Amino acid sequence: MSEPITCDVAIVGAGSAGLPAYRAVRDAGLKPLLIEGGPHGTMCARVGCMPSKLLIAAAEAAAAIGHAPAFGVRLEGTARVDGVAVMERVRRERDRFVGFVVDDVQAMPPEHRLDASVEFLRDGVLQTAQGQRIHASRIVLATGTRPIVPDIYAPLGDLAIVNDDVFDWHDLPRSILIVGSGVIGVELGLALARLGVRVRVLNRSGSFAHLQDPAVRASAVGLLAAELALVQNAQVTAVRRDGNQAVVSWQAEDGVAHTESFDKVLLTAGRSPALADLHLERTSMPLDARGMPRVDPATLQVHGHAVFLAGDVTGRHAIQHEASDDGRLAGHNAAAWPDVEALPRRAPIAVVFSNPQIMQVGGGYAQFDPEAMVLGAVDWTRQGRSRVMLRNQGLLHVYVRRADKRFVGAEMVGPDAEHVAHLLAWALQMGLTVTQMLRLPFYHPTIEEGIRTALREAARQLD
Structure with missing residues (x-):
């Protein structure tokens, strides 16, 4: 020893x-x-x-x-x-x-x-x-x-995979079922679909990419569900292996039963x-x-x-x-130790690299209280630079506290959400008010002007 x-x-x-x-x-x-x-x-x-x-x-x-x-x-x-x-x-x-x-x-x-x-x-x-x-x-x-690998998928053997397995592939499958519409399911599902793989995404609830704002979530689902062949509120009822095919049956929200065969089943239901x-x-x-x-x-x-x-x-x-x-x-x-302390933490930020992208800043919609806050919005279909690039899709919501006019968070699906998220996270961490944010420069024509539109709407409600 x-x-x-x-x-x-x-x-x-x-x-x-x-x-x-x-x-x-x-x-x-x-x-x-x-x-x-x-x-x-x-x-x-x-x-x-x-x-x-x-x-x-x-x-x-x-x-x-x-x-x-x-x-x-x-x-x-x-x-x-x-x-x-x-x-x-x-x-x-x-x-x-x-x-x-x-x-x-x-x-x-x-x-x-x-x-x-x-x-x-x-x-x-x-x-x-x-x-x-x-x-x-x-x-x-x-x-x-x-x-997490639910027991129901055990009969599939090596046809049931997790995201760790995807990046060792030597070729793309012809078809894949993705279980779960969280970040991993949405990102990999869209990527594989756009690379020519037949994709089906099943989710046991109505959630999508961790979005909490119902309007933003509905916009994201409307934009991306077709490519993902998304079925929400689906209950998987049976799983079996037939040679090199995974055969999966499920019941949709309307009670109709479905069965499909796939080359692979990607489990993204959590860790x-x-x-x-x-x-x-x-x-x-x-x-x-x-x-x-x-x-x-x-x-x-x-x-x-x-x-x-x-x-x-x-x-x-x-x-x-x-x-x-x-x-x-x-x-x-x-x-x-034993002299431990709580150190300052950064403003929460999360990005989903879909296209259009999805983001959350701060506590997201979960913290939104209509009595204490106002909501500013921009509809990207009408935003100048995004229309120039034919990327005018989606919705941005910003949340501002009434009492002190401070920006407290946002959720979005739309163009360049990863960059919008960073700007808003910096503003949140610095504790800026909507008034202070509107005094900052916005170049024309840029996607960032959409942030100004949403902030102006919030400011009007405060005034």
């Missing part, structure tokens, strides 16, 4: 939260140990944000060709999607992004790294599968999440914190009914323990920059 390892802070998980936690501990002058039991490279670089955007970029190129005749641009011949070439670029560029992260990890001092799966033996003591023990006075858990293998029950940490530690969301500390959770494992919506912020906060507090 190997000699025990002693460190100041053990960080379990070397992803988008674990790496910033490691750096925070190291910069504080303490001895960290970064522990990773799987492949290095972060979920974002390996199976998340970056490879998905590579697939989306290919889909946008294909869609642009089909869109060209509307501008009077005539194309000779027929464009063809080469699925093998598409996926070769996705894998090649994905591996490049992963390589950057792996290089950074390999450059760490060897005594700061341990490539092994670990579990708790007791409070403050971890153990590898080979029996090596790690004694740490403080621990950061940044183990991420695992996709759960990857904590079971750690055997937290062997510690004295307080756990809830799901086996989750009770964590202070402001400091990320497990109540009464020198243990901190960071990133997706906390159970919040998985967003890369928030996971990194979590890692920095958890690492900072682990290094400073």
